Amino acid sequence: MNERKTLEERAQMTDLERLRHSCAHIMATAILRLWPNAQFAYGPPVENGYYYDFELDHRITPDDFPKIEAEMKKIAKENHKFERKVISREEAIALANSGRLGGLTERPGNASQFKLDLIEKIPVGEEISLYQNGDFIDLCAGPHVNYASKCKNNKLMSIASAYYMGDESKQQLQRLYGTAFPTTEELDKHLEQLEEAKKRDHRKLGRELQLFAIDDQVGQGLVLWLPKGAILRQELQNFIGEELRKQGYQQVFTPHIGKLELYKTSGHFPYYKESQFAPIIENEHLAEVAHEGCTCAEVMERLDAVSSRLRDEINDRAGREVIAHDRVKPDAELLQGFLLKPMNCPHHIRIFAQTPKSYRDLPVRLAEFGTVYRWEKSGELGGLTRVRGFTQDDAHLFCTEDQVAQELIGCLALVKTVLNTLGMTDYRVRVGLRDPDSSKFTGNPEQWDKAEAACRDAAATLGVPFTEEPGEAAFYGPKIDFVIKDVIGREWQLGTVQVDYVLPVRFDLTYAGADNKAHRPVMIHRAPFGSMERFTGVLIEHFAGHFPTWLAPEQVRVVTVSEKSESFAQKIYTDLQAANIRCSLDNAADKIGAKIRNAQLDKIPYMLVIGEKEMESGNVAIRHARKGDLGVKLLADFIADVTTEVRERLL
RNA sequence: GCUCGUGUAGCUCAGUGGUAGAGCACGUCCUUGGUAAGGACGAGGUCGCGGGUUCAAUCCCCGCCACGAGCUCCA
Incomplete structure (x- = not known):
């Protein structure tokens, strides 16, 4: 700036x-x-x-x-x-x-x-x-x-x-x-475009379409997924889940908190303490501290004193190989407690470390929709794009040095598949490198150089232009980010792929090589969506609320012309449900024009207009939210078409 | 976190130093209408929260909370 x-x-x-x-x-x-x-x-x-x-x-x-x-x-x-x-x-x-x-x-x-x-x-x-x-x-x-x-x-x-x-x-x-x-x-055209853009703002559409809410009584930056938004999210998760199975990932589940010690080891606690929710201190320790007459301020000081010393110790060791017994020692002065997890990697690392690994086991790919919590400053929160609790479509790959390049390419291919499937082509790619002047990065320069080179090479295979930006790396390694703009022109990082030589060292991860010696695996962190919240926010704006059928919370609405066609409409509705199509029946006393208007405003992809003509012919009259009147068809054919459209995730 | 702005019904918004209004949505009834709004009636508000000034505050003042824009930050 x-x-x-x-x-x-x-x-x-x-x-x-x-x-x-x-x-x-x-x-x-x-x-x-x-x-x-x-x-x-x-x-x-x-x-x-x-x-x-x-x-x-x-x-x-x-x-x-x-x-x-x-x-x-x-x-x-x-x-x-x-x-x-x-x-x-x-x-x-x-x-x-x-x-x-x-x-x-x-x-x-x-x-x-x-x-x-x-x-x-x-x-x-x-x-x-x-x-x-x-x-x-x-x-x-x-x-x-x-x-x-x-x-x-x-x-x-x-x-x-x-x-x-x-x-x-x-x-x-x-x-x-x-x-x-x-x-x-x-000038007028520009101002008009701004007005148009406001209409697709995900905060406005999220409320209108009942997708999500952020509630004062629950808390700032904490997203409530309403039933319709939950369908959208579930479909996205199913989609990525299918892709993960194809690519040999294994699903895991981990809890929302972990011991402070865990994050001392990973480096999160001392380095990013100010971006985290305050630690959860065990009742017993709180009682002890209270018994000693510690005030709140003194508790904070104790945490601060220890964490700043940790930071110094870690900085001292930066640049040389550290293994487990050389880790930060448990500290009697440090209050025992837990942290709401700011990232999923430490848990996944401990899953990897549960059993000895050989080079034949690698790569290991562990995936989880993991919810993390970060203490973003209040002025930075907004809508779904910047929140305090969010779920990453996260995975960690543990591989040999030789496998890094190929695994990176696989991860990037996955991100591209995701974006292509959704028709999101207006993105830019950023390779985030370390800022040599900053102390916010751990590990030694040789590892960083290797990792940065790997990212650069992988990005070059994407076939899209990318920029290299110093200072944009994660604290443990460089990354390749997919960045997309929202409706008011702000850029958001969605998909990300990060190479990490640092955490395997800090956690002393090893595998047995062909030479029967212990080797250090390399980690890759990646999230094709980034976070479900942010991605959904951008997705709402991308489609202006008009989701493709496979994502639409309600896919078909059956609207009756009058009471006379109600029984036929009811049968159609039942058949649609039996075919696993998300649908509803509007048999209210409104006129057909009003029912269509309501369905349009709800941005439902298909309307089936059912009146006496349809009753007689046995057809359904199809109206598409964006394409208008599509004429009539046999119900069975309509169901077959929609089913294909959904299965193939057509846009 | 900082600066500025905003906060009135589920939503969009009027309004006033004398305790509130519209449209839509909602409910009931009438209407059975063929591709973006049929009609009548009705219910619904501690005017964001807490203090202060005043005979009287939704309105003026202060503090807080939330939201919005920008800045800063973003593992």
Whole structure:
């Protein structure tokens, strides 16, 4: 965030970005005319528009938008030229000190502090330039459009705050978002698309279609799957279950909690303590602690003291082979207790370790729909995409070094099968590498290099472009993520495949090789959906609630034209049920138009309209939610068609 | 967690310093109608929660909770 673009990168700005960047200057000008002492920081174009960050005592609210927009219109009409001027560093600093940068006039006593910071960041020897439009002068490398009149198709979108320099420890600035297009038509179309997108928001559809709920009395970020949503989820799980059997996975089940010691060994507890629910301390220990007169705060301190020491010990050992007897020793000071599991791997590892393994046993592939709990900050929760308890379609593969490449390819193939079956083609692939500067990663560099190379090679076999992103790895290894955007443009990681040389070491996993010596297996963590919650959320938006028949909670609704056809409709309903088709019968006193409307609003794939004509002919009149009237057919043929459609999971 | 905004019936939303309203959904009855809304009547609310100001608070003030947007974070 807010990384300085190089001059080369700036030169590559598209025409649209250039326009929006200019609009940011116009916006700043308008704000200054209304509030002359505003101090501006960054104002770049972004994917769907632009923003400018600024400091201002007056809190901008949406009520202020009309007057800012009116002022922007006026400025566009004044149609000043954008003029570029190269100046020396000294001149730039002098202008900033006078408050002139990011201002309409000199502002004594109100220096352009953010601009001074920016100047400092400009490498020595690089050209420093200003852009002026009317009275507004800004420190800016450009480029810009030639005249302000290009910026007339503008709309302010939202006001929010942002940390200065993207740093949580720094002050928060106001950030005003706008969007702009070359023509009014394009702007209107964009705004229309935003309205359309809102209609497919999974939070809205989830409520309307009764798929899931998040209830205040249950807790923030804890998803309740309603009966209809549960059908959807169960179908997804059946689907992936079939694929897993084909690929030689074995199903396991594990509990929702594990001992703190387990997570000390895995590294979760010391490393990610702040992202976990607080430990569950055994009653006996709580009583002891209480007897000693420990306050809550002291209990927390004891946990903290121990965990920070653990962290130090583990960091000391980073980079060398660690085996079980060298693990963190049980610690008398550490309160005994349990953790709600943040990941399933430790449990699966202990399943693997139950019996000695030989190279002939590998790979071992253990799968579970495992529910995990993570303490996400409250402001980050939302809908199904970011929650505190979620179920991963998880599996852990234990294999030999030689098998890694092939297993990775198998995992990626599985993710692709899943996405193709659902028609989700609009995704990007990210290879997450470690950030060499961060202490958040365990293991030694050679292992990481091997694992990263394996991921890179596997990703290259996918046949889709991928990006490599340092700092995006899991703490135990690099990963290949499938990333998809939601309806408001936010990106979410769904499927993921991760290579792990670290946890087998921490848990001292071994297998007997052909040489009859102990060898270290390699682990692969993978989840094609990622989490059932997040995936379902994205899926709802992908289909806009119009699920393919195999996923639809209700597949067929039988609607009667009048009471006269009720007995025939009843028989059809019974036959559909006997054929395992999820259906209902609407024999209410509504008119047929109303019944059809209701079925449409419920987004049920098929309606069978049953009246006197059908009674006489023995046919059913078929209406599809998206394709409309499909004419009549024998019931048996309809059932056969739907059954095939469901079995083959057609879209 | 931070900033701003929002919170009124199951849903979508009006509204007021004097304890509330619409449409849809729901219930009953009438209607038996052929591919996106037939009609009548009825029931339904501690106006998010807790304090404060006031003769009086759903409305004003403060705190909390939840939701939304953005930021930060995301094993």
